[in-house]
Amino acid sequence: MPRRGRAKKEGPESGEDSDEYRKKRDRNNLAVKRSRVKSKQKTQETVSRVNELKNENTVLEEKVNTLTKELGFLKELFLAHASNNVDKSKFDGLDLQKLLEDTSSASTSNN
Amino acid sequence: MPRRGRAKKEGPESGEDSDEYRKKRDRNNLAVKRSRVKSKQKTQETVSRVNELKNENTVLEEKVNTLTKELGFLKELFLAHASNNVDKSKFDGLDLQKLLEDTSSASTSNN
DNA sequence: ATCGATTGCGCAATAC
C-alpha cells in the first residue's frame, strides 16, 4: 500500500485544519516514540537471550563430556571385571555392551 | 544532539539549492532503505539464533538425562555386584562410591 | 467511529 511519502500539501485529508490536528499529531508522535522504545527493548532482550542460551549450552556440553567420560570409565571397569572373574554367574548370558545400549534406548524413549 | 525535527524551511543548510540537493537526498534515501533492511535482517537472524540454541539446548538436556540414568544404573549394578560377590578381591579396599565421585571430579577438572 | 500501536517513508544530523 502506498503510504504517501510527503506529498505537497493536499487537502485536509487527515485532520481538519490545525486545532484537533495538532493534538492528534502530538499524540501519535508520542505513540510512535513508545512503540520504538518498546521495539528496541525487545531486540535487546533477544540479543541477551542468545547469550544466556549460549552459556547454558556450554554448561550442558561440559556436563555431557563429564558424564560420557564417567560412563566410559565405568563400562571399562565393568567389562574388565566380568572377563577376569570366572565367578560371574550373575552376568552369565548377559551381553553387557548390549545391555548398556538397551539401557540407553530405554532411558531415551522413557524421557 | 538536537536532530532538528522538521522545522519550517530554513535556508539551504544541507545542499545548495535544488540540483545537487535532490540527488543527495535520493542517494541518502536509498542508503536509509539499505540500512533498515540490513537492520531488520540482523534482528531476524538473532531471533532465529534463539530458536536454534533452544533446540540444541533441549537435545543436550535429553542427552544429560540419558547419560545420568545410564550412569545411575551402572553404579547400582556395580555396587550390587560388589556386595553380593564374595570373590571381589579386585575391588578389596575400594570404596566404589568414592571412586566414582573421584572419577567425576577428575573428569570435570580435566575438561 | 475513535483511540493508541505499528510501519513505510522522507528529512536532517551525525557517525564512519
Next chain:
DNA sequence: GGTATTGCGCAATCGA
C-alpha cells in the same frame, strides 16, 4: 565527499 546509521515527524494502516 561520500555512505551508513539514527532520531524524529508524517500519514496510512492495523487492532481493539
